[in-house]
Amino acid sequence: MADLDPVTLYGILRLRVDVFVVEQECAYPELxxxxxxxxxxxxxCVDESGTPIATARLLTDEFELRIGRVCVHGDHRGEGVTRVLLDRIVADIGDRTSVLDAQAHLEQMYARWGYTAYGPEFVEDGIPHIPMRR
Incomplete structure (x- = not known):
C-alpha cells in the first residue's frame, strides 16, 4: 500500500464498491x-484524468497467491484493460501457483492466462463462481 497515494486508493476502493456492491447488487463488506x-x-489502470478505471489485487495466502477484486468500470469494458492487468499480474506471479474465484461467466476469459477450474461451482452473494488454479 505504500505505493498508493490516498487519492488513488480512494479511486480504487470507490471503483470496487461501484462495481461489486452497487452494480452487482451485492451488499457485503467490500473492505x-x-x-x-x-x-x-x-x-x-487509469483514464486520461488519472481516475482508476480497472483494478485487481494479488494476495499471499499460506500456500499460494490469490488474484481477487478484479473489476473494470462499465464504461471501459471491452477496451482491453483486463488484459493489461492480468498480463502484468501473471508476469509477476511467474511459475508460482495462483488461484482465483472467477464469476462463472468469466471462466473462459481467465482460461486465456492458463487458469482451469479445480472445484465445483459455488454461489457467493447470489453470483455463481468457479474456483480456478494456474
Whole structure:
C-alpha cells in the first residue's frame, strides 16, 4: 500500500464498491482488511484524468497467491484493460501457483492466462463462481 497515494486508493476502493456492491447488487463488506496486508500487491489502470478505471489485487495466502477484486468500470469494458492487468499480474506471479474465484461467466476469459477450474461451482452473494488454479 505504500505505493498508493490516498487519492488513488480512494479511486480504487470507490471503483470496487461501484462495481461489486452497487452494480452487482451485492451488499457485503467490500473492505475486508486484506488490502492493507504488507504482502498485498495492488494493480490498476487509469483514464486520461488519472481516475482508476480497472483494478485487481494479488494476495499471499499460506500456500499460494490469490488474484481477487478484479473489476473494470462499465464504461471501459471491452477496451482491453483486463488484459493489461492480468498480463502484468501473471508476469509477476511467474511459475508460482495462483488461484482465483472467477464469476462463472468469466471462466473462459481467465482460461486465456492458463487458469482451469479445480472445484465445483459455488454461489457467493447470489453470483455463481468457479474456483480456478494456474
Amino acid at each position: 475486508d482488511g486484506r488490502d492493507a496486508e504488507p504482502a498485498t500487491l495492488h494493480y490498476w
